[in-house]
Amino acid sequence: MAEKKVIAVVGATGAQGGGLVRAILADPSGEFSARAITRDPSSEKAQELAALGAEVVAGDVDDEASLQRAFAGAHGAFCVTFFWAHFSPALEIEQAGKMARAAKAAGVAHVIWSTLEDTRNFIPLSDDRMPTLGEHYKVPHYDAKGEANHLFSDAGLPVTFLQTSFYWDNFIYFGMGPQRGEDGKLAITFPIADGRVAGIASEDIGACAYGIFKGGAAFIGKTVSIAGEHLTGAQMAAAFSRAIGEEVGFNAVTPEVYRSFGFPGADDLGNMFQFTTEFEEQYCGVRDIDAARALNPGLKSFDQWLSVNASRVPVP
């Protein structure tokens, strides 16, 4: 049998990268093998991937030399940054540059950069419909990723830009699940009025990335934007009601109110939802569910995601 082509995966112990590693390993007759990059190969999560059949190597997106070693000899590299670990858009851009240079040095044949829109192309900094954050950004965790796109293309890399969507897993891990109001009723709260949010099971992002690596040349130089469904707040609440057997309402607040909630990143997310709502046609419009399903036939709907995960969503 021909030797497998290695896909080196940044963030392999996390959501997106983990989904990609598991998708590769779930297809043992496929042409690829998975190289999981982690800061700590001895960690439980890293060892779980090793037990599934991944090669586990050390690498840190702050350390370019470690990335060069981790990408060496690989056919493909999946590159992602971790905004919520540090809240610094400037650091994301720096880390993207390190990954791009390391991928170039390693001579990989295909890079996927997990990115999002630079919302300043839609809402310039001078537009005061939403506050400018950190002096240079409207939606820092979007803008920095979009701004970093050119680092991959300028390097002449064979790159696919993968525009991801809102993880439904945020209902589990990000405190976005239903809360009980003073009236005792459950509700989810978003500043989206009757707008739709492009959402996805985070595991499906990696599975779509696997489809992109399999598609190879057809995706090089392309932007691929994925979602599992485009749902209004009322539709997400109704799906929750069905899944947990108790009525969940949808509490629409304004972006101003959402920004004032005060949790870390509330201003960034308030701006993000204002962007996705005001530019729904462009934001949902490019996130093609059928194309995502073509890449990943197991792509879940929100109901399907809830059928597996609703019990993991903390409900007070």
Ligand SMILES: NC(=O)c1ccc[n+]([C@@H]2O[C@H](COP(=O)([O-])OP(=O)(O)OC[C@H]3O[C@@H](n4cnc5c(N)ncnc54)[C@H](OP(=O)(O)O)[C@@H]3O)[C@@H](O)[C@H]2O)c1
């Ligand atoms: N939440 C959402 O709805 C959403 C939607 C779209 C895009 N995103 C974006 O997704 C990105 C995060 O991806 P994710 O959710 O897959 O991450 P994640 O699940 O938080 O994964 C984090 C993993 O990244 C690794 N990591 C952290 N810092 C690292 C470093 N310096 N060098 C190497 N590895 C490091 C850690 O692995 P080790 O500890 O093993 O090293 C960790 O397991 C963020 O930038 C976010 O903006 C999020």
